[in-house]
Amino acid sequence: xxxxxxxxxxxxxxxxxxxxxxxxxxxxxxxxxxxxxxxxxxxxxxxxxxxxxxxxxxxxxxxxxxxxxxxxxxxxxxxxxxxxxxxxxxxxxxxxxxxxxxxxxxxxxxxxxxxxxxxxxxxxxxxxxxxxxxxxxxxxxxxxxxxxxxxxxxxxxxxxxxxxxxxxxxxxxxxxxxxxxxxxxxxxxxxxxxxxxxxxxxxxxxxxxxxxxxxxxxxxxxxxxxxxxxxxxxxxxxxxxxxxxxxxxxxxxxxxxxxxxxxxxxxxxxxxxxxxxxx
Amino acid sequence: xxxxxxxxxxxxxxxxxxxxxxxxxxxxxxxxxxxxxxxxxxxxxxxxxxxxxxxxxxxxxxxxxxxxxxxxxxxxxxxxxxxxxxxxxxxxxxxxxxxxxxxxxxxxxxxxxxxxxxxxxxxxxxxxxxxxxxxxxxxxxxxxxxxxxxxxxxxxxxxxxxxxxxxxxxxxxxxxxxxxxxxxxxxxxxxxxxxxxxxxxxxxxxxxxxxxxxxxxxxxxxxxxxxxxxxxxxxxxxxxxxxxxxxxxxxxxxxxxxxxxxxxxxxxxxxxxxxxxxxxxxxxxxxxxxxxxxxxxxxxxxxxxxxxxxxxxxxxxxxxxxxxxxxxxxxxxxxxxxxxxxxxxxxxxx
Numbered sequence: 118x119x120x121x122x123x124x125x126x127x128x129x130x131x132x133x134x135x136x137x138x139x140x141x142x143x144x145x146x147x148x149x150x151x152x153x154x155x156x157x158x159x160x161x162x163x164x165x166x167x168x169x170x171x172x173x174x175x176x177x178x179x180x181x182x183x184x185x186x187x188x189x190x191x192x193x194x195x196x197x198x199x200x201x202x203x204x205x206x207x208x209x210x211x212x213x214x215x216x217x218x219x220x221x222x223x224x225x226x227x228x229x230x231x232x233x234x235x236x237x238x239x240x241x242x243x244x245x246x247x248x249x250x251x252x253x254x255x256x257x258x259x260x261x262x263x264x265x266x267x268x269x270x271x272x273x274x275x276x277x278x279x280x281x282x283x284x285x286x287x288x289x290x291x292x293x294x295x296x297x298x299x300x301x302x303x304x305x306x307x308x309x310x311x312x313x314x315x316x317x318x319x320x321x322x323x324x325x326x327x328x329x330x331x332x333x334x335x336x337x338x339x340x341x342x343x344x345x346x347x348x349x350x351x352x353x354x355x356x357x358x359x360x361x362x363x364x365x366x367x368x369x370x371x372x373x374x375x376x377x378x379x380x381x382x383x384x385x386x387x388x389x390x391x392x393x394x395x396x
Numbered sequence: 397x398x399x400x401x402x403x404x405x406x407x408x409x410x411x412x413x414x415x416x417x418x419x420x421x422x423x424x425x426x427x428x429x430x431x432x433x434x435x436x437x438x439x440x441x442x443x444x445x446x447x448x449x450x451x452x453x454x455x456x457x458x459x460x461x462x463x464x465x466x467x468x469x470x471x472x473x474x475x476x477x478x479x480x481x482x483x484x485x486x487x488x489x490x491x492x493x494x495x496x497x498x499x500x501x502x503x504x505x506x507x508x509x510x511x512x513x514x515x516x517x518x519x520x521x522x523x524x525x526x527x528x529x530x531x532x533x534x535x536x537x538x539x540x541x542x543x544x545x546x547x548x549x550x551x552x553x554x555x556x557x558x559x560x561x562x563x564x565x566x567x568x569x570x571x572x573x574x575x576x577x578x579x580x581x582x583x584x585x586x587x588x589x590x591x592x593x594x595x596x597x598x599x600x601x602x603x604x605x606x607x608x609x610x611x612x613x614x615x616x617x618x619x620x621x622x623x624x625x626x627x628x629x630x631x632x633x634x635x636x637x638x639x640x641x642x643x644x645x646x647x648x649x650x651x652x653x654x655x656x657x658x659x660x661x662x663x664x665x666x667x668x669x670x671x672x673x674x675x676x677x678x679x680x681x682x683x684x685x686x687x688x689x690x691x692x693x694x695x696x697x698x699x700x701x702x703x704x705x706x707x708x709x710x711x712x713x714x715x716x717x718x719x720x721x722x723x724x725x726x727x728x729x730x731x732x733x734x735x736x737x738x739x740x741x742x743x744x745x746x
Contacts, residue, residue, distance in 0.1 A: 245456045285481065294476060295476070295497040295500055296500035310486070384620065
């Protein structure tokens, strides 16, 4: 056996081990969701859900406010993804293509915002939102949307700016000479080329908004206004935790993220600009 | 179709002192093929971009067809541009790339298809209309970029070093194609290049620029035969003209024993001699051959002499060997004379 081969086997083994460590909690969540109540907590762990049951799922779905909270989550996510895509595209254009006073400071500021720990901002945000002009934004989905955007946008802008800068400026100039307005050149020429970047940032925004817990928990007090992650916490009561149903609920909550990713990941086609210019 | 004029047009990039284009005055009549040539940083591309509307004009004016377009956006100038890097839209097919300006102008689909086809036929691209730019060779991409420019039938073509990314053989071929195309369409064309050979072969007239200033604008032959200063003299022609600074006395300078008359003044003059005006002779300026460039019928002989490095042209059959000692004799009546400031000394004509 050569040394090279030994190295490769060692690397592959490490890779598989890391994969197992990462995948195990997910597997445990899914398998627990299918276990009957008596098998959920045992002294000798049961590795496979046998016999399997769907009762945990029926229980989870029939808990109060499930469908209402699904709607809330979907609303929040859709608005956050759509707004973040539009706003970050425009902001990225401004930062990548225009020179204006304070541009560099703005870029640094965007990153600085990301450095502040989320938990430190919750109370100031709460106060600000409760005194918002035009009425309190606390216990409203719109308030949560705005709060999520503040955390999602910096990353999206920063990432998209990189994508925009990677697109040769001649393409827009060609469009300008060919008869486009400045904005027309952005939409017709740049937008299709930035699409992979928009997909990447949308995935990020989707995952952030869908999985976020703390802000939703603090801001949304009425059960009919909560999002799914907050709803999941309801499985833990003073009398204990319904693990089977909780895991079934968690599995259901995780599904849309996986589905979204599977649908859009094909669109992340890098090297889309190949052939446009020499190089 | 239209004439173009730069009226003391100036561009100063923000944050810089020296203008990139300094009070450029240039009149380009309708249908002319004008080439802007100069070394990098000479402002030739900036001048072209000012005409295209991609660069602001800080002072002066730019006119197309008598219309002041100085403050008009690019899309309202009715010009088409071919970029150095082609700038094709990568996700559009060749047909869609060529048809893009027509689509923006809301030309009907049937009409658009007809005109795209015409342009493709003219450029030999018919078989590639369905392909994406990424699937084409450099020469084909260049032709697509040309197609996108001609399909609109604009008043002016602008070309920014369109051939610089092609290999040498293709460049010569495309050069001929562009000349033929322009001749056929008769559209006013402004062409930017740093390659003086390209400028000389393509241009009806050639404008030589340096440091943002126009040095001389004239027909290629005139630039070659009567350069206004040492810069143009050295820039036009390959290999470059031999320029030697020599003291002048009694209305003449002495070049390796040969007398070259100077019309006026004393002091120093710059004598310019094209390689073909410098002969290998039995007696003259002694020099040592350093390099011999064989070009088939002719050979260029690069020599080291007391006046610096000099180039002479000779018949290939009679070319000396490297290291050989030769004597150089100028053809006095073909010498160009410049004053110490580099300006052509008036009063002598051949």
